[in-house]
Amino acid sequence: MGEIQRLKTEIQSRKFRSMEIAAEIDVKVREIKKLLASYPLIKLRDLELHLIDQLASEAHALKKQYTALQKEIELAEKELES
Numbered sequence: 001m002g003e004i005q006r007l008k009t010e011i012q013s014r015k016f017r018s019m020e021i022a023a024e025i026d027v028k029v030r031e032i033k034k035l036l037a038s039y040p041l042i043k044l045r046d047l048e049l050h051l052i053d054q055l056a057s058e059a060h061a062l063k064k065q066y067t068a069l070q071k072e073i074e075l076a077e078k079e080l081e082s
Contacts, residue, residue: 007080011073018069021062028059 032055039047 004080007076011076011080014069014073014076018066018073021066021069025059025062025066028055028062031055032059 032052035048035052035055
């Protein structure tokens with residue numbers, strides 16, 4: 001029984017962390033959209049491409065973490081079923 005409870009706790013913890021990461025990705029994407037939306041109103045030279053690149057890199061790193069967590073959750077749930 002202790003092993004089952006441990007697996008359930010780990011799954012819940014990973015699911016919570018994956019939700020946090022998804023929220024962080026959402027913030028980064030919204031920031032990128034906001035920067036890109038300003039483009040028609042500002043000159044191209046004033047568009048902060050370096051900031052967009054930085055945000056995209058951060059979002060990509062978060063997506064890797066999210067994907068890894070999803071795989072861990074899937075494996076833990078399979079282990080729980082067996």
